[in-house]
Amino acid sequence: MTEAETFRAELAEFLDGELPRRLGELPPDTAEYWGGRRPELPHRNSKRYCELMAERGLTAPTWPTGYGGGGLDQERAKIVTAELRRRRLPAPLSGFGLTMIGPTLLQFGTEDQKREHLPRIARGEIRWAQGYSEPNAGSDLASLAASARITGDDIVLNGQKVWTSYADKADWMFGIFRTDTGGKKQEGITFLLLDMAQPGVEVRPIKLISGASPFCETFFTDARAHTRDIIHGVGNGWTVAKALLGYERTMIAELFGPGGRGRDAAAGNSLVELARRYLGERDGQIADPVLRDWLARFSMDERCFALTMQRSVDAAKAGHKPGPESAIFKVHGSELHQRRHELMLALRGPQCLGWEGDGFDDAELAQTREWLFSRGITIAGGTSEIQLNIIAKHVLGLPD
Numbered sequence: 103m104t105e106a107e108t109f110r111a112e113l114a115e116f117l118d119g120e121l122p123r124r125l126g127e128l129p130p131d132t133a134e135y136w137g138g139r140r141p142e143l144p145h146r147n148s149k150r151y152c153e154l155m156a157e158r159g160l161t162a163p164t165w166p167t168g169y170g171g172g173g174l175d176q177e178r179a180k181i182v183t184a185e186l187r188r189r190r191l192p193a194p195l196s197g198f199g200l201t202m203i204g205p206t207l208l209q210f211g212t213e214d215q216k217r218e219h220l221p222r223i224a225r226g227e228i229r230w231a232q233g234y235s236e237p238n239a240g241s242d243l244a245s246l247a248a249s250a251r252i253t254g255d256d257i258v259l260n261g262q263k264v265w266t267s268y269a270d271k272a273d274w275m276f277g278i279f280r281t282d283t284g285g286k287k288q289e290g291i292t293f294l295l296l297d298m299a300q301p302g303v304e305v306r307p308i309k310l311i312s313g314a315s316p317f318c319e320t321f322f323t324d325a326r327a328h329t330r331d332i333i334h335g336v337g338n339g340w341t342v343a344k345a346l347l348g349y350e351r352t353m354i355a356e357l358f359g360p361g362g363r364g365r366d367a368a369a370g371n372s373l374v375e376l377a378r379r380y381l382g383e384r385d386g387q388i389a390d391p392v393l394r395d396w397l398a399r400f401s402m403d404e405r406c407f408a409l410t411m412q413r414s415v416d417a418a419k420a421g422h423k424p425g426p427e428s429a430i431f432k433v434h435g436s437e438l439h440q441r442r443h444e445l446m447l448a449l450r451g452p453q454c455l456g457w458e459g460d461g462f463d464d465a466e467l468a469q470t471r472e473w474l475f476s477r478g479i480t481i482a483g484g485t486s487e488i489q490l491n492i493i494a495k496h497v498l499g500l501p502d
């Protein structure tokens with residue numbers, strides 16, 4: 103047996119033996135768990151599943167064991183993913199802790215910061231929100247105005263963030279604040295972490311066209327953070343913020359790209375099954391030749407992207423830091439996600455126009471909302487136009 107085979111066999115023993123014995127039931131395809139102090143449980147055993155997996159470092163397989171990870175190399179991490187998929191078990195933990203601030207802390211955090219925050223992320227104890235955008239700072243993020251004033255060991259925060267996804271469910275925020283108003287706008291920015299459970303932080307949910315929304319506005323009125331939670335030093339936040347966006351863009355492309363665990367799971371993932379169901383078959387083929395052609399072309403694009411994306415994810419797991427090239431994945435992955443929804447609408451025809459009522463099943467109703475939500479994926483994490491600017495300037499080296 104090779105070392106990898108031994109690892110797979112030991113993992114299988116755990117997943118088929120100890121795990122179900124200690125966990126009890128977890129139905130196939132249970133939705134993912136985001137952890138936190140006030141966790142939402144997709145299933146009553148979701149938290150326990152996360153904890154049991156975290157005990158073995160399997161919530162963050164590639165992080166070092168000293169920080170709550172599994173210390174696994176990329177090959178073994180892929181085995182973990184494959185073995186979970188084979189059993190239709192969800193990833194034990196999701197969220198911005200694992201995908202955004204965790205890798206950023208691994209890259210920029212001090213030893214104390216890593217030991218303080220990473221194990222709590224890996225155990226699913228803290229749920230995180232991202233405090234970047236402001237009413238006057240979205241694409242032009244460096245124009246942000248929310249202020250951080252340092253007084254001794256304390257930092258006093260004032261101002262507003264907007265579009266803060268899941269801020270109403272989050273425990274801690276990673277965010278960028280202005281510590282200096284002189285000089286270039288990028289220079290006076292500090293990246294810090296703060297506990298949101300305090301009187302100076304007020305979160306107001308925002309409602310969207312697609313119904314229930316993850317968005318919130320977050321207001322700071324003399325809120326407090328601690329200087330030990332400044333990442334990479336005062337005034338160096340722009341460097342950290344950009345690096346985190348690289349992790350975020352890769353995550354968005356992975357999540358919403360082909361085979362990703364993105365939002366269209368409820369709407370049915372197999373386009374061919376949808377086509378069969380709504381269009382019927384003639385001579386063993388999807389009956390409508392135009393939509394059949396559309397489906398075939400789209401599926402090829404999706405497959406190509408999936409393979410390219412997989413190579414990038416493998417490189418990231420092997421320690422390669424995402425650079426400006428992550429913008430390419432973000433643009434293409436998010437646009438593919440939207441094209442997938444357009445195609446699903448075409449396949450379902452009038453059945454995809456339901457908002458409520460008896461004439462539509464749950465998947466059809468979910469799809470209407472997810473199609474509307476899909477419009478936002480080319481905006482989140484930086485719009486497509488901004489990604490194209492980044493690609494032009496930093497990947498292709500074109501002049502301004």
Ligand SMILES: Cc1cc2nc3c(=O)[nH]c(=O)nc-3n(C[C@H](O)[C@H](O)[C@H](O)COP(=O)(O)OP(=O)(O)OC[C@H]3O[C@@H](n4cnc5c(N)ncnc54)[C@H](O)[C@@H]3O)c2cc1C
Pocket residue numbers: 231232233234235236237239240241242263264265266267268478479481482483484485486487488491
């Ligand atoms: C689903 C979703 C989740 C989000 N979650 C979060 C979150 O958790 N935390 C957070 O901080 N933010 C979050 N955001 C906000 C997101 O980062 C911003 O919406 C995004 O950066 C765009 O900023 P804006 O909305 O201010 O648009 P603007 O910057 O005002 O842009 C408006 C339009 O102008 C275009 N434009 C602007 N500048 C240029 C330029 N230089 N060249 C060409 N075109 C340009 C843009 O592409 C866009 O089409 C989220 C957004 C979405 C949709």
